[in-house]
Amino acid sequence: MEEIEQDVNTKPLTWKQYLVVASLLFGLFFGAGNLIFPIHLGQLSGANWGIATFGFLVTAVLLPLLAVLAISASHAKGVYDIGRPLGNIFALVFMVLIHLTLGPLFATPRTASISFSVGLQPVLPKSAAKPALLIFSAIFFILAFIISYKQSTILTSIGKILNPLFLLLLFSIFLLAAISPMGAAKNQSVTAAYQSAPFFNGFLEGYNTMDALAGLAFGYTIVSAVRQLGKTSAKSNAKVTARAGVIATSAIGIIYIGLIWVGATTLNHFKISAEGGTVFNQIVTYYLGNFGHALLATLVTLTCLTTAVGLIAAFAQDFHRSFNKISYHGWLTIMTLVSFITANFGLDTIIAWSTPMLMFLYPIAMVLIILSISSSLFDRDPIVYFWGIVFTFIPAILDMVASFPAVISQKPWALQLRSIQSRFLPFADIGMDWVIPAVIGLAIGFIIHFYKKAKIN
Incomplete structure (x- = not known):
């Protein structure tokens, strides 16, 4: 039984190993929506950004952490196991809906479309947008497919290479905004919805990150990564996952607070955008000019790529377990191709x-x-x-x-x-x-x- 299985590695993990797992969690959680929606929330909430932030953190930070802990506490191996107490049919339907949402229908295509619309589209003529998106999304998903192809490389690729680059780029923007803010957030105008119910509107805005759903889907990927470190028993695997989850989601929460605050400070200079990607581009261009735009394109592409890798791998793993006539690599291919097609709807x-x-x-x-x-x-x-x-x-x-x-x-x-x-x-x-x-x-x-x-x- 899994409950009495002994660890291959009986020694406690080092802080460095915990940070590697936390870095994997961070890279899988933090992606496209995690950049644009907090900034958009800041613009919408204005002077009420603090109260709105609390609501946002519940669904965008606390709930994803609880999702990971749910996988650990129930010894689940994926979304399917979470729904299994309600029967196999419910569990299967729930798993399929979660993965279609995180996968080829919404979240995964969004990683490519946001990378393009924020990073490249602003410098292209309108007539070139569609063919350019086609080329960009093809390259984007080829890279994601290559990184995801061998499950054993996911931890190294995301945790040790992409995350440090992303953090360096992101905090350089925060530093400039702190040194020379565009305005005082507490003095900004507040949209009607955030005047009456800032907490609950922030709560609902957190849905858009999709991280609670991702926490359920990523559970098996994280458990597998921890097993690679020798923590193979259910109890110790859950403990390591929980501790790393606290580290990762705490870091994400700090970044969210910074992004929301920066968004609220922009209202003296920029109109409220339909989504946060536009104003993010305006913020970085305001501080760094053309170099800032290039920096933003790199930042967004890196963060979105890490998320795409995690989504594609989790989709393929869960679907291979439930529909095993198609191999993991077969599902990986299907997921990548459909996501590429959907991304081109815009x-x-x-x-x-x-x-x-x-x-x-x-x-x-x-x-x-x-x-x-x-x-x-x-x-x-x-x-x-x-x-x-x-x-x-x-x-x-x-x-x-x-x-x-x-x-x-x-x-x-x-x-x-x-x-x-x-x-x-x-x-x-x-x-x-x-x-x-x-x-x-x-x-x-x-x-x-x-x-x-x-x-x-």
């Missing part, structure tokens, strides 16, 4: 269609993460999972419909659902209408579980 289209899926998946993922971490309290009883997810599922579906682009959300039937949602579900106007139903469902599940347990005893 960044705006990808973001517009990813939001509904996130509004549906995030509440369900949050409930599953909490249940996985606390499963020892209720003996991993499927009845608790069932009632918690059933009550979360309905408002999550309604939030998904309401957040679709107008081609769907403005249909008469969708508007009717929105009216019902607003009338009967508290907090629907801020996208938090799933919370009370989830608590009720979990309470029902716990009551049934402990009633059955007391009856048996």
